[in-house]
Amino acid sequence: MNPVNYLYLAALLFTVGAAGVLIRRNAIVLFMCIELMLNACNLAFVTFSRMHGNLDGQVIAFFTMVVAAAEVVIGLAIIVTIFRSRHSASVDDSGLLKL
Amino acid sequence: MENLIGLLVLAPLLGAAVLLCGGRRLDRAGHWVGTLLAAVSFVIGVVLFAYLLGRSGDDRELGVTVFSWVPVGGFRADVGFQLDQLSMTFVLLITGVGSLIHLYSVGYMAHDERRRRFFGYLNLFLAAMLLLVLADNYLLLYVGWEGVGLASFLLIGFWQHKPSAATAAKKAFLVNRVGDMGLSIAIMLMFTTFGTFAFGPVLGGADGAGEGRLTAIGLMLLLAACGKSAQVPLQSWLGDAMEGPTPVSALIHAATMVTAGVYLIVRSGAIFEGAPDAQTAVVTVGAVTLLFGAIVGCAKDDIKKALAGSTMSQIGYMILAAGLGPVGYVFAIMHLVTHGFFKAGLFLGAGSVMHAMDDEVDMRHYGGLRTYMPITFVTFGLGYLAIIGFPGLSGFFSKDKIIEAAFAKGGTEGWILGGAALLGAAITAYYMTRVMLMTFFGEKRWQPAPSPAEPGAEPAAAHGAGELPHPHEAPRTMTVPMIVLAVGSVFAGGLFTVNNAFVKWLEPVTGHEEGHSPVSALTVTAATMAVLVVGVALAWAQYGRRPVPVTAPRGSLLTRAARRDLLQDDFNHVVLVRGGEHLTRSLVYVDHTVVDGVVNGTAASVGGLSGRMRKLQNGYARSYAVSMFGGAAVLIAATLLMRAV
Numbered sequence: 001m002n003p004v005n006y007l008y009l010a011a012l013l014f015t016v017g018a019a020g021v022l023i024r025r026n027a028i029v030l031f032m033c034i035e036l037m038l039n040a041c042n043l044a045f046v047t048f049s050r051m052h053g054n055l056d057g058q059v060i061a062f063f064t065m066v067v068a069a070a071e072v073v074i075g076l077a078i079i080v081t082i083f084r085s086r087h088s089a090s091v092d093d094s095g096l097l098k099l
Numbered sequence: 100m101e102n103l104i105g106l107l108v109l110a111p112l113l114g115a116a117v118l119l120c121g122g123r124r125l126d127r128a129g130h131w132v133g134t135l136l137a138a139v140s141f142v143i144g145v146v147l148f149a150y151l152l153g154r155s156g157d158d159r160e161l162g163v164t165v166f167s168w169v170p171v172g173g174f175r176a177d178v179g180f181q182l183d184q185l186s187m188t189f190v191l192l193i194t195g196v197g198s199l200i201h202l203y204s205v206g207y208m209a210h211d212e213r214r215r216r217f218f219g220y221l222n223l224f225l226a227a228m229l230l231l232v233l234a235d236n237y238l239l240l241y242v243g244w245e246g247v248g249l250a251s252f253l254l255i256g257f258w259q260h261k262p263s264a265a266t267a268a269k270k271a272f273l274v275n276r277v278g279d280m281g282l283s284i285a286i287m288l289m290f291t292t293f294g295t296f297a298f299g300p301v302l303g304g305a306d307g308a309g310e311g312r313l314t315a316i317g318l319m320l321l322l323a324a325c326g327k328s329a330q331v332p333l334q335s336w337l338g339d340a341m342e343g344p345t346p347v348s349a350l351i352h353a354a355t356m357v358t359a360g361v362y363l364i365v366r367s368g369a370i371f372e373g374a375p376d377a378q379t380a381v382v383t384v385g386a387v388t389l390l391f392g393a394i395v396g397c398a399k400d401d402i403k404k405a406l407a408g409s410t411m412s413q414i415g416y417m418i419l420a421a422g423l424g425p426v427g428y429v430f431a432i433m434h435l436v437t438h439g440f441f442k443a444g445l446f447l448g449a450g451s452v453m454h455a456m457d458d459e460v461d462m463r464h465y466g467g468l469r470t471y472m473p474i475t476f477v478t479f480g481l482g483y484l485a486i487i488g489f490p491g492l493s494g495f496f497s498k499d500k501i502i503e504a505a506f507a508k509g510g511t512e513g514w515i516l517g518g519a520a521l522l523g524a525a526i527t528a529y530y531m532t533r534v535m536l537m538t539f540f541g542e543k544r545w546q547p548a549p550s551p552a553e554p555g556a557e558p559a560a561a562h563g564a565g566e567l568p569h570p571h572e573a574p575r576t577m578t579v580p581m582i583v584l585a586v587g588s589v590f591a592g593g594l595f596t597v598n599n600a601f602v603k604w605l606e607p608v609t610g611h612e613e614g615h616s617p618v619s620a621l622t623v624t625a626a627t628m629a630v631l632v633v634g635v636a637l638a639w640a641q642y643g644r645r646p647v648p649v650t651a652p653r654g655s656l657l658t659r660a661a662r663r664d665l666l667q668d669d670f671n672h673v674v675l676v677r678g679g680e681h682l683t684r685s686l687v688y689v690d691h692t693v694v695d696g697v698v699n700g701t702a703a704s705v706g707g708l709s710g711r712m713r714k715l716q717n718g719y720a721r722s723y724a725v726s727m728f729g730g731a732a733v734l735i736a737a738t739l740l741m742r743a744v
Contacts, residue, residue, distance in 0.1 A: 021724050030720075091720040 006047040013040035027079045027089045038068045100150050101163035103143050104180040104233060107190060110140040112226035118219030126215050133218030134201040137225055141194035148187055156607050159184055162235055181235035185608045188432060189232040189362060192439045196354040197225045199580035203447050204346040206576035217257060224250035228355035232362055236296040237286045244282060248275045251356055255343040267339035274336040278326015285319035302369040310374055317370050317377025320363055328360025328414050330388045335667045337411055341403040345450030348403055352410040353443035358435050364421040365428050365609060378422050385419030386519040391665060393526035398661030400651055401460045402449045405534050412523060413438050420501045423508060428609035429602050430500040437493035437592045441485040444584035448479030451577055452538060455570035462537040463649050464546045469539040471570040474578045476539050478585035483535050485588035487528040487631055493592030503623045507614025521630055528634025536642040544649050
């Protein structure tokens with residue numbers, strides 16, 4: 001199968017994720033969209049690794065996963081805290097730091 | 100011997116420091132400390148004078164460099180003293196007359212609670228003036244020059260509780276600043292021209308500098324002299340300076356301050372000789388001032404202001420002589436010394452009269468005082484005869500020589516200057532006779548002392564308000580200086596002229612040429628005598644034969660103008676004050692519209708821009724995400740575009 005097709009899929013997934021980030025308000029959904037974008041990138045990296053015949057892309061994909069995992073832990077903790085104190089998961093409601 | 104020169108300045112300076120920093124502990128003895136240190140300075144002066152006399156004429160210059168003041172690269176200014184015949188003459192006059200005035204002040208200021216401070220200022224005045232005449236370079240001279248200005252400010256405004264005295268002090272200081280500006284510019288010009296300030300190289304190298312440069316320096320020096328010596332157009336401060344205590348007036352007019360301008364011009368003779376235009380300016384200023392001061396002196400009813408007009412006029416004579424070049428230098432200084440004697444004597448006499456008349460200054464309220472104050476009358480009378488140039492007295496010798504030298508200028512100029520000097524002599528005889536007659540002769544026109552409740556009135560000195568004054572002779576400390584000065588006014592001129600002593604004494608420093616007058620010396624003397632008689636006779640006809648009205652008559656247009664100092668203050672007010680106000684107002688307008696406009700405009704545009712940029716920070720995470728994505732898109736597009744190109 002032509003590896004370029006994987007790239008198309010990665011681009012599609014990334015676009016879906018980006019559109020989600022821009023459109024949705026719910027912090028959990030936003031988070032899932034970000035994960036989607038990260039994984040789209042991972043797919044692209046792995047594909048490139050395959051196309052170039054070396055392991056660099058695979059390694060970077062692992063790094064991305066680790067970072068994403070860490071991010072999820074902290075991010076979800078923040079979201080849960082905000083939800084507990086403000087009873088809302090909408091990102092538009094949390095504007096306290098704005099002047 | 101050289102080290103003594105520094106002590107000359109140091110003694111009164113020490114006195115000033117001790118008296119001004121010593122505090123109330125010195126209140127009881129302070130006046131004697133001040134007098135003693137002035138006298139010490141005089142004694143040192145006499146010792147040095149004797150030492151100089153012991154040397155030959157060309158070898159009478161002592162110099163000493165005390166320390167290097169500002170050594171910076173090629174710029175070098177030292178504190179150094181130079182004592183030659185010219186400075187020596189001034190030193191003796193300053194310390195001699197100064198000491199006598201100190202002694203007089205002991206009696207005059209006896210009831211003033213700030214007497215210690217007064218003597219501190221007097222000592223400071225002497226020290227500054229001595230520094231001025233002893234400096235061996237123009238920069239140090241400038242220090243003394245400013246010191247004199249400061250001391251005069253402090254002393255004229257000594258009775259600072261009187262608003263008029265405070266104003267007069269400020270006026271004197273401000274007008275002097277104008278002159279000081281001239282001196283500082285002259286010194287800067289000297290430095291750029293000669294690369295130094297020292298008298299030797301500057302005056303010795305004056306021949307080598309261009310005439311244009313010398314004229315510029317000369318005119319600036321003249322401006323400086325006009326300020327300090329109260330010459331037209333900077334003379335307006337002198338009359339108001341009479342607000343100070345009378346000994347201060349005597350000191351300013353006789354020994355210190357106003358003589359500084361004459362010293363400066365005579366000392367800088369080499370510069371003026373290379374710049375005929377500047378010399379013409381000097382003689383013009385001198386001739387105009389000698390008439391100006393004399394006319395003002397005729398109209399004043401305030402005894403001190405009449406004498407102040409007279410000083411202005413006499414200094415005019417000196418400046419005129421100094422502007423004539425080597426023909427006149429010696430006589431300028433000679434008149435300065437004789438004038439120092441008789442003017443100090445006249446002022447001290449006036450102070451004694453005021454003392455006796457409860458600080459009354461209006462001569463129309465005097466009259467018939469000769470029997471009440473015989474010593475004052477005789478000393479004042481001798482000073483009077485000296486100043487009008489009565490044959491045989493001091494003023495006769497010095498003034499006559501100046502008139503002769505003015506005629507010797509030659510051509511139309513000589514006739515104009517000589518004529519002005521002669522006319523001045525006539526007016527001098529007139530106004531001095533007027534002062535004499537109004538004060539000591541005629542019937543008593545005494546007025547009761549003003550009531551203290553009256554606003555602005557001085558509290559009556561010895562007794563209550565509403566009583567007539569009881570004139571009495573002054574205490575010994577006041578009469579002794581007057582007697583000494585009277586003796587000086589009588590004999591100094593003759594002593595100087597015997598054997599041409601004064602000319603020979605000063606000649607090595609200033610140079611001297613005999614003038615070739617188109618009219619013979621005898622004719623000049625005869626003419627001077629004639630105008631003197633006319634002046635005295637006119638005054639007698641007006642003030643001696645007829646009773647003097649107690650309130651001043653309206654007078655002619657000229658009289659009224661002269662009472663107002665020939666409209667000098669009005670001129671200054673209209674041209675300088677109003678002009679200055681308009682200038683500042685327009686500058687304020689420009690500042691408000693243009694300068695502030697630029698500043699405020701910048702601030703407003705920055706403020707508006709940031710207000711608009713602030714809207715970007717709206718607090719919505721998604722809008723930040725849009726800008727992030729947008730930015731990334733732009734970056735990628737740019738990268739691709741660069742690739743394609």
